[in-house]
Amino acid sequence: MAELSLLGVPMDLGAGRRGVDMGPSALRLARLGDTLRALGHGVRDLGNVAVPVAESVTDGDGDVRYLAAIAGVCGAVADALALRPSHELPLILGGDHAVSLGSVAGVRRRADRARVGVLWIDAHADVNTPATSPSGNVHGMPLAHLLGHGDPRLLEAVGATDVRGASHAGGASHAGGASHAGGAGPVLRPEDVVLMGLRSVDPGERAFLRRHGLRAFTMSDIDRSGIAAATEAALAALAHVDHLHVSFDADVLDPAVAPGVGTPIQGGLAYREAHLLMELLHESGRVRSLDLVEVNPILDHRNQTARLLVELAASLFGRTIL
Numbered sequence: 001m002a003e004l005s006l007l008g009v010p011m012d013l014g015a016g017r018r019g020v021d022m023g024p025s026a027l028r029l030a031r032l033g034d035t036l037r038a039l040g041h042g043v044r045d046l047g048n049v050a051v052p053v054a055e056s057v058t059d060g061d062g063d064v065r066y067l068a069a070i071a072g073v074c075g076a077v078a079d080a081l082a083l084r085p086s087h088e089l090p091l092i093l094g095g096d097h098a099v100s101l102g103s104v105a106g107v108r109r110r111a112d113r114a115r116v117g118v119l120w121i122d123a124h125a126d127v128n129t130p131a132t133s134p135s136g137n138v139h140g141m142p143l144a145h146l147l148g149h150g151d152p153r154l155l156e157a158v159g160a161t162d163v164r165g166a167s168h169a170g171g172a173s174h175a176g177g178a179s180h181a182g183g184a185g186p187v188l189r190p191e192d193v194v195l196m197g198l199r200s201v202d203p204g205e206r207a208f209l210r211r212h213g214l215r216a217f218t219m220s221d222i223d224r225s226g227i228a229a230a231t232e233a234a235l236a237a238l239a240h241v242d243h244l245h246v247s248f249d250a251d252v253l254d255p256a257v258a259p260g261v262g263t264p265i266q267g268g269l270a271y272r273e274a275h276l277l278m279e280l281l282h283e284s285g286r287v288r289s290l291d292l293v294e295v296n297p298i299l300d301h302r303n304q305t306a307r308l309l310v311e312l313a314a315s316l317f318g319r320t321i322l
């Protein structure tokens with residue numbers, strides 16, 4: 001049994017539509033804590049990171065919307081997670097996917113020199129930069145920044161550097177190019193990332209994925225091989241990492257089962273595919289931290305999407321049919 005900690009990040013500054021700031025409340029209302037306790041886990045709710053409301057901050061900073069405010073929130077998330085005890089397994093409740101810039105950075109700092117890998121489960125690649133983003137919304141950019149590409153202010157907020165090795169947080173570059181406890185280098189290496197469930201990728205993102213050799217399983221790949229084979233291949237590709245972080249965006253699910261998301265795309269994971277994915281991740285015994293992001297109650301039906309994510313979290317943490 002695990003000691004789990006819940007940290008809410010009620011932020012919608014990185015999204016194109018309002019409402020995902022209510023995601024942490026929706027997940028709690030769907031009894032996330034009680035569901036995990038019923039499986040025998042210890043659960044501690046740490047409350048929420050403070051997030052300014054959109055009306056109180058300036059919308060627009062060059063090509064990036066709400067950049068300064070988002071940088072501040074992500075820095076606070078990273079700091080909060082870095083200070084948690086090493087035995088705790090954190091669950092970060094979003095909020096838009098920009099919050100993962102802070103959550104992954106915090107997990108990386110907390111892991112000290114252990115190698116962190118990320119399974120990015122999402123309909124979108126989230127590897128736009130300010131130069132390639134069609135919208136300027138940061139929820140489409142966190143993975144690029146975790147890999148060291150993008151705006152220096154976002155990199156600085158989470159104690160990272162860009163891929164050119166110019167430190168924004170001080171310190172000398174490490175040979176491996178990965179950040180260590182806020183030191184130099186990007187937070188993640190490309191070989192430590194696998195994307196799953198892609199079905200809406202911008203032209204700039206497609207070029208980024210190819211240029212940096214990122215491993216990705218699209219919905220076409222899943223259609224061909226099945227979710228079990230794709231999950232096993234993803235885990236095999238991340239077999240070398242010490243700490244596996246799962247970043248789960250609700251829009252990877254088909255809108256028929258998860259209508260409460262800001263950017264719904266037809267043809268996503270079906271109900272049983274999503275559960276099998278989580279069951280296989282549980283069986284691997286390797287997941288050490290989790291994001292649950294992009295639940296938008298304004299667009300949902302009677303909290304259906306949040307309830308499904310709670311079910312999926314239960315599968316990840318050990319609920320079985322028999």
